[in-house]
Amino acid sequence: MIDLDGLESKMKKGLEGAYVFVGLDEMIISENIDKIVAKTVSGEFKDLNYIRIDGMKTSFDEIMNACETLPFFADKKVVVIYRANFIRDKSDAAGTKIYNQLVEYLKNAPSHCILVMYYLLNDKRENPTRNKKLTTLEKNATVVKVDKLKGERLYKKVGSIFEERGKNIGKVELRYFCDSVENNFNIIEREIDKLISYTEGRDITREDITKMLPHKSEDDVFDLVDFISQKKSEKSIDIMNELINKGENLMLILSLIQSQFTMLYKIKLGMEKGKTKDDLAKEIRRPAFICEKLMTQSRKFSYKQLYSCMKLCIETERKLKSTAFDKKTEMEIMIMSTLMV
Known part of the structure; x- marks a missing residue:
């Protein structure tokens, strides 16, 4: 190879x-x-x-x-x-x-x-x-x-996409953008288009990039929930441990997981009512391509499963706020419980 x-x-x-x-x-x-x-x-x-x-x-x-x-x-x-x-x-x-x-x-x-x-x-x-x-x-x-492009090869490639679209971006801002966005060029191109539209007529700043890009942990939580839908316990817990090793707070991780299940529930309801991808994207305040991924993910759960998962998140939040429980263990128990609903 x-x-x-x-x-x-x-x-x-x-x-x-x-x-x-x-x-x-x-x-x-x-x-x-x-x-x-x-x-x-x-x-x-x-x-x-x-x-x-x-x-x-x-x-x-x-x-x-x-x-x-x-x-x-x-x-x-x-x-x-x-x-x-x-x-x-x-x-x-x-x-x-x-x-x-x-x-x-x-x-x-x-x-x-x-x-x-x-x-x-x-x-x-x-x-x-x-x-x-x-x-x-x-x-x-x-x-x-x-493999993914890294370092100077990544910066050069992403910079060329900005140039092709007729938009200048400073070297510092370019590196910050590359370090912040998910390293997938289908996503990178969409985020570039979104950033260019947002900054029309002026230079791109670091604050613009921070405001427009999704949090990287949200991508990991999407994968975690996807593994839950596939009943893959080890991979779900592996992602949680990766987030912890990155320095993410357990309460934030739990909040992101709960938000994911809540969004999936809302999207499932909207789809049943005949709402389009664009309609749902506006409601959840996410780009259309992310909404499309969430629509696909929502089909993997029933209403009962999503409701039970949201309830488990609320119960776990109560336990995490108590010093009587080991927080990491409670998170693992919650993930295993969501696999069984």
């Missing part, structure tokens, strides 16, 4: 065979796939020699036919399978069948085709090195782990 620097070195020597990308940020993955496409196919016949396939809807026959077809007036062609979830460590029967057929096919894949696939990790805690499917694919493909 190589990283993006390893891929860059490999591209200088020449491209051939199959490539499998795995990571959290689809934008970074797509940009590097575009580099492979640009280096391999070009000119007026690019559209004929570049094929994209939806990995969530495809079949092995579709993949094989795309790869077997000879390139049109060129030496090579590129076939990209996006969101190839059949590569995940756990997939359904249909996905497992495609994966097994693909493993055999790659042993004698045509040299005129560069096959590129990728899938997105579920969360930052998922470790692709534990995916046995990737280990098997490495025998006949190059597996690329796409």
Whole structure:
């Protein structure tokens, strides 16, 4: 398994065979796939020699036919399978069948085709090195782990997005923005657009960034509640411990969890009344893309479950305010209790 620097070195020597990308940020993955496409196919016949396939809807026959077809007036062609979830460590029967057929096919894949696939990790805690499917694919493909951009590479990339949108941002403000926003370029772009709209006609200040960006702990609590919906107790408690290690107060953590359940309850009620994403976003005072994520999360709970979870939060708050209880233990008990409602 190589990283993006390893891929860059490999591209200088020449491209051939199959490539499998795995990571959290689809934008970074797509940009590097575009580099492979640009280096391999070009000119007026690019559209004929570049094929994209939806990995969530495809079949092995579709993949094989795309790869077997000879390139049109060129030496090579590129076939990209996006969101190839059949590569995940756990997939359904249909996905497992495609994966097994693909493993055999790659042993004698045509040299005129560069096959590129990728899938997105579920969360930052998922470790692709534990995916046995990737280990098997490495025998006949190059597996690329796409990590988040950091340091100067991150600052440079984010700065270029501001420039593309015609907005100047100072170096100090740029670094503060990068250090404050979630390191995901789909989110970064939305937050940049929001910040630009808010500061129209003037320079961006640190206070603007602080005011407009969501608290990072809110993202962790979203993940925590999502793991509760999946009945994953260990991961839920791991996130709580991470928040504590970051210095977050237990009462604040509890308050954020309670607010999350309350929002989900309100959103569920609103959806039942036929309210749109934009309507709900205004009511909860959150951007539309965050509201969309909350709408998806709310569907994982029933009204009874959400009510019970909110009640557990209130009971735990009462206990945390008493010195007679171990606060961390009570939080763990609450999380385990929410998994059982």
